[in-house]
Amino acid sequence: MTNKYMGRVIAAAGLVMLPGFTMLAQVSLKNIASADAKKQSENNVRTVNDLKTGNWQNVISSFLQLSFTDLAGDNKALNFKAGLFALKAKADSNLLLDHNYVRQKFSRNFQFDFSLKLDTGYHFKGLQAGFTWAIINKRDSTVISFANTALDNYYSAAQEALQIAAVRFRNSLLDAGGAIPAAKQGLFNEVKAKINKVLDEKGFVAKASYPAEFQPFLDDSFNKKLEIADSLFAGELAKVRIAPLLTLSVNSTFQNKDRAFSNGAARVVYLQGIKTKRSKTELDIRSSLTIKDTLVVTTQRRSNFNTSAGINFALLESGTGKSIVEFKPYFEYNSILSKLYSGEKKDVFMAIADLRIRVFENFWLPFTLKYDLDKGRFFGFLDIEFNFGAFKKQK
Amino acid sequence: MAKTVLKVRVFGGTPPFSLKVMLFKGEEVIKNLGKPGSFDLTLDDLSGNYSLLVSGPNPLSADKKTVISLETYEIKLSPDSDPNPATRTGKAYLVQYFFTA
Numbered sequence: 001m002t003n004k005y006m007g008r009v010i011a012a013a014g015l016v017m018l019p020g021f022t023m024l025a026q027v028s029l030k031n032i033a034s035a036d037a038k039k040q041s042e043n044n045v046r047t048v049n050d051l052k053t054g055n056w057q058n059v060i061s062s063f064l065q066l067s068f069t070d071l072a073g074d075n076k077a078l079n080f081k082a083g084l085f086a087l088k089a090k091a092d093s094n095l096l097l098d099h100n101y102v103r104q105k106f107s108r109n110f111q112f113d114f115s116l117k118l119d120t121g122y123h124f125k126g127l128q129a130g131f132t133w134a135i136i137n138k139r140d141s142t143v144i145s146f147a148n149t150a151l152d153n154y155y156s157a158a159q160e161a162l163q164i165a166a167v168r169f170r171n172s173l174l175d176a177g178g179a180i181p182a183a184k185q186g187l188f189n190e191v192k193a194k195i196n197k198v199l200d201e202k203g204f205v206a207k208a209s210y211p212a213e214f215q216p217f218l219d220d221s222f223n224k225k226l227e228i229a230d231s232l233f234a235g236e237l238a239k240v241r242i243a244p245l246l247t248l249s250v251n252s253t254f255q256n257k258d259r260a261f262s263n264g265a266a267r268v269v270y271l272q273g274i275k276t277k278r279s280k281t282e283l284d285i286r287s288s289l290t291i292k293d294t295l296v297v298t299t300q301r302r303s304n305f306n307t308s309a310g311i312n313f314a315l316l317e318s319g320t321g322k323s324i325v326e327f328k329p330y331f332e333y334n335s336i337l338s339k340l341y342s343g344e345k346k347d348v349f350m351a352i353a354d355l356r357i358r359v360f361e362n363f364w365l366p367f368t369l370k371y372d373l374d375k376g377r378f379f380g381f382l383d384i385e386f387n388f389g390a391f392k393k394q395k
Numbered sequence: 396m397a398k399t400v401l402k403v404r405v406f407g408g409t410p411p412f413s414l415k416v417m418l419f420k421g422e423e424v425i426k427n428l429g430k431p432g433s434f435d436l437t438l439d440d441l442s443g444n445y446s447l448l449v450s451g452p453n454p455l456s457a458d459k460k461t462v463i464s465l466e467t468y469e470i471k472l473s474p475d476s477d478p479n480p481a482t483r484t485g486k487a488y489l490v491q492y493f494f495t496a
Contacts, residue, residue, distance in 0.1 A: 089458070093406075096406040096407050096458055096460075097404060097405070097406055097433060098405040098406070098408065098409045098410070098432040098433050098454070099432065099433060101406075101407070101408055101409070102409060141408075141411075141455040141456075142407065142408030142409070142454055142455055142456035143408055143409050144409070144411055144455065145409045145410065145411060145412070145431055145432075146411055146412050147410075147412060147413045147429070147431035147432075148413070148431070151412060152412045152413050152429070155412045155413070155452075156412075156413055156415055156429050159415035159450045159451070160415060160417065160427065162450060162489060163415065163417045163448040163450060163489065164417075164422075164424075166448060166489060166491060167419050167422060167446045167448065168422060170446070170475075170491075170493070171421070171422060178444055179473075180475055185475065188475060189475070192491070195489060196488070196489065199450075199485060199486065199487040199488050199489055200483070200484075200485025200486065200487070200488065201485060201486065202486065203452060203485075203486035203487040204452070204487050229412075233411070233412075
């Protein structure tokens with residue numbers, strides 16, 4: 001993502017240095033973790049991924065991503081990104097077992113990427129490789145456990161009521177010999193299948209969601225226990241969602257032409273949710289150091305420092321709590337540390353606003369508007385992001 | 396007296412809250428346990444008809460899965476039991492085994 005972003009900035013320098021508003025189209029295809037979109041009332045067991053903002057999704061994801069960028073331009077690229085754990089689990093599925101899974105903290109928070117650069121004739125042009133390490137990741141919902149807490153006690157009581165109801169329902173159908181007569185077997189199978197479907201799709205939910213024949217066997221306090229448990233659970237998930245996330249990304253590029261190092265970059269991203277009434281606001285701080293070979297008369301190695309700070313707002317949300325429209329205003333400072341071009345400014349301050357719109361479940365349309373505070377110029381960008389998760393069978 | 400072993404394996408992370416295991420004889424609760432994750436449970440001194448139910452949430456991940464199996468060397472499962480082993484990949488589950496020991 002770092003280089004995609006940098007590529008955009010470089011493209012802007014070459015192509016869009018005109019006052020006013022110009023759009024540059026870029027297509028990127030992404031596979032990012034996602035979960036079902038269900039109505040909140042039907043969906044009490046929700047993942048933090050359900051609540052991820054697009055801003056967060058772009059920082060780190062735990063799944064395989066494949067993307068093609070600049071398909072119509074001179075800098076075509078085939079990008080591959082994979083989590084270390086996802087690859088290790090392919091080789092040894094035992095790592096997915098809960099006891100092993102929790103021990104794989106580093107693997108779960110380390111992803112690497114490479115990008116194959118191609119020219120207009122689809123010939124090999126260069127290779128970019130790098131990694132992203134989530135040094136602090138308090139947002140990993142896959143390892144959260146509230147066992148032996150108050151929340152757990154309420155869910156435990158609800159499960160107990162459900163199991164007692166299931167046994168009582170079956171017992172009500174048994175004949176004197178202790179077996180379900182053939183005439184009632186269909187009813188038992190049908191009710192059991194419906195219960196399984198509800199649990200499978202919605203998790204533990206209120207009495208009204210279960211088959212009518214089964215409801216009378218459920219304890220009257222079942223709903224109350226679930227309500228309290230769900231409320232406590234939602235509160236805990238909200239805390240996880242705004243927990244800090246600190247990532248370090250390093251990557252470098254090698255050009256086929258020179259068969260040598262071309263550029264390298266290190267980037268640090270820090271996200272910290274801000275507790276608000278809606279709790280979908282996030283502090284976003286990013287810094288990067290880039291070293292790049294450039295050819296003017298002789299090859300020179302330029303270094304560039306870039307840092308930005310802003311706040312990402314989820315302006316509009318769906319009924320499921322997923323953000324639909326996000327807005328991120330931020331300031332960016334760019335400094336050329338070495339090998340300044342003639343006439344180039346060493347330090348540039350920009351005021352930037354990203355507007356990101358979720359068109360479909362996994363399809364984002366982000367607009368970026370930049371304003372050069374010194375020159376008084378606007379730059380505009382349009383990206384299209386598609387998430388391959390749309391094709392994944394979801395539960 | 397017969398015995399059996401219940402095995403529960405959780406994959407793709409940890410369950411956000413405890414799994415529940417209950418063993419019934421008729422409507423009498425013989426065992427009532429909460430477990431935070433994968434476990435083996437030996438049930439011995441069994442004689443008669445039992446209902447063994449396991450419920451819980453799957454981990455909050457895309458790779459979530461729970462596999463529940465029951466040894467049947469010394470017990471006989473009723474045909475209206477869930478498949479053995481039972482694999483559940485949804486948000487939550489309730490697996491029901493009915494057996495005679």
